[in-house]
Amino acid sequence: MIDLFTIVMTAAGLIFFAAGTLGLIRFPDTHSRLHALTKADNLGLGLIALGLAVQVPGPADLFKLILIWALAILAAGATAQLVARIAAPAGLGDDEKAQDGGSDGQERRRP
Amino acid sequence: MSSWYLLVATGLLLTIAGALWRVWRGPEQADRMMAAQLVGTGGVGVILLLAAMSGDWAMLDVALVLALLAALAAIAFVKSTRGEGEGDPEDDTPEDRASEDGAPR
């Protein structure tokens, strides 16, 4: 029963990580990639930590597990803010510059 | 159960490989740094799973250090992109910068 909980939670965590990575690879500009990433990887890590929380041998390790997740959220939240501010203005579709002319025409452009 | 942990950890490694692609591709420095953050978070996840798999929970300390230092590189990066390596990225308007600089300290 406990193992089943762990399996479900870690699998869900992996799915969020995969979704975040997919966003990181596929999304057209820096800001939307940041958007995809910050949600997915923290929730993913949280689910994995939650799944493993029922397996730890003692309260000290449980505390460490919680601290690790808290630190990851704190760091990701702060750095996402900071990185977003120094990235290029939103909607430039910077992949267009790098890729061969933005062939798929999916880039969101805002004035 | 340990096979399951390794299976999930292998999946996380694949997402890390995806992030490596973004580090390579860029195009902006912010993209590369962001992808490195994903590698860090994914790495923490892998280490948690390795700890559970081996039953050696002292490995959690490695994840703790990684999570603690993950922000450091990003802050150093943000700082290094400002003109002189100092200042706050929130000070985007020149007036803010000027008043900040002019303030007696």
Next chain:
Amino acid sequence: MIASIFDLTLCLVILAAAGAATLGRDAFMAVVFYIVYGILIAMAWLRLGAIDVALAEAAIGAGLTGVLLLAALARVARKAGKEPASAASVPATTIATALAALVITIGIAYAFLTLPEPQGLQGHVAENLAASGAENPVTAVLLNFRGWDTLLESIVLLAALLGIWTLAQDEAWGGRAGLRHVTRPGSVLAQFGRILPPIGLLVGVYLVWAGSKQPGGAFQGGTVLAAVWIVTIMAGLMQAPRVADRALRAALVIGPVIFLALAVAGIFAGAFLVLPPAHAGWLILAVEAVLTLSIAATLAMLVFGPPEPEEKR
């Protein structure tokens, strides 16, 4: 089966990161790949069961060295007024470097392959662990059985700092190390700089304390403490100390000096660096404590860099 797949995937990802860090044309990209490489190597050490090394790699390789390289890159760009020209070296130099690396690799491979079948030193360490004053075999080796390495490492760090300080211009000497960091009060960075240090201090001290029984120790703990100091200064909450500051200089040398004094005192107990078993326990703890302070101060000062002329602002 799945274990082999995991290990194989990890190896491939490590090779990819290492290749990109060395072959990439963009200096910034190379630095990011180096940080990523450190994170991956920490995982590899865990798979090999070397938690102490993984801890050091996570703290120093992935954490602090990355910051050091980013700061160096920014400094070079600032001095040159543009992105440093990377991968633009003369082909002859590149070929010579590659050949030298090849020769060294072949030499190391030869030395490794011709070694007698390794007996391992775990047996010896385990036999003498009780006399070492530490319960963690790695700490016992680092601070007692092979104290030489640790003593010299701490002195090497100091030498590296002196090297960086020689880059200072005459008129800047004696001033605050590195740039003055300014942040707006209440900004994300300033808030983050307030929340992280207490947690970091706790973790750093915990790692040093845990080092005598389980993975941890002066280098890992010291690195975390250095990181805390760096965050505080980058968030503009404190200023970097002046390089001429006496308290700073005392903090820089106290670890190596006390370790060296203890090593010399060991001559009276038998030989250089010998710790009398009856007192080894608290002596190791004392050396760890002062080494942590010195390592933290030295690493942070390495990242801050040489003092910059103040009138620039």
